[in-house]
Amino acid sequence: MDHVHASHPEIIKRLRRAHGHLAGVIAMIEEGRPCVDLAQQLQAVESAIANAKRTLIxxxxxxxxxxxxxxxxxxxxAALAEFKALAKYL
Known part of the structure; x- marks a missing residue:
């Protein structure tokens, strides 16, 4: 890997956790769980991914x-151009 930051292992950990959480939400949908519970869990997954993205950026x-x-x-x-490219993901 030629582009690794010190934060990458922590980001990977967060994304793996979110991945597992999302799998749990899918199982909840298949089980017919209430929509309010599903929405709450999807919000948690979305928040985890947003936090990982923010840390990366x-x-x-x-x-x-x-x-x-x-x-x-x-x-x-060049730095300004790179910042502008990143800004659209904030």
């Missing part, structure tokens, strides 16, 4: 964009 902005500019590895223009 924040880490990338800090380490890839911020450190890259500070070290002279990226021009301000």
């Amino acid at each position: 924040e880490d990338h902005m800090e380490h890839c964009i911020g450190d890259g500019v500070a070290d002279g590895g990226k021009s301000a223009k």
Whole structure:
């Protein structure tokens, strides 16, 4: 892997947990559980995924964009373009 951050193992853990949680929601639907319970559990899955995404983006902005500019590895223009590309996922 050539693009690994210190946060990636934690993000993987969160996504695996969300994956298991989503499988549980699917089972709940198949069991005919109440819609309110399903909506609550889907909200929890959605929140877990959103938190993983936020962590990934924040880490990338800090380490890839911020450190890259500070070290002279990226021009301000390139860093701004990369930030704009990420911003649509916030």
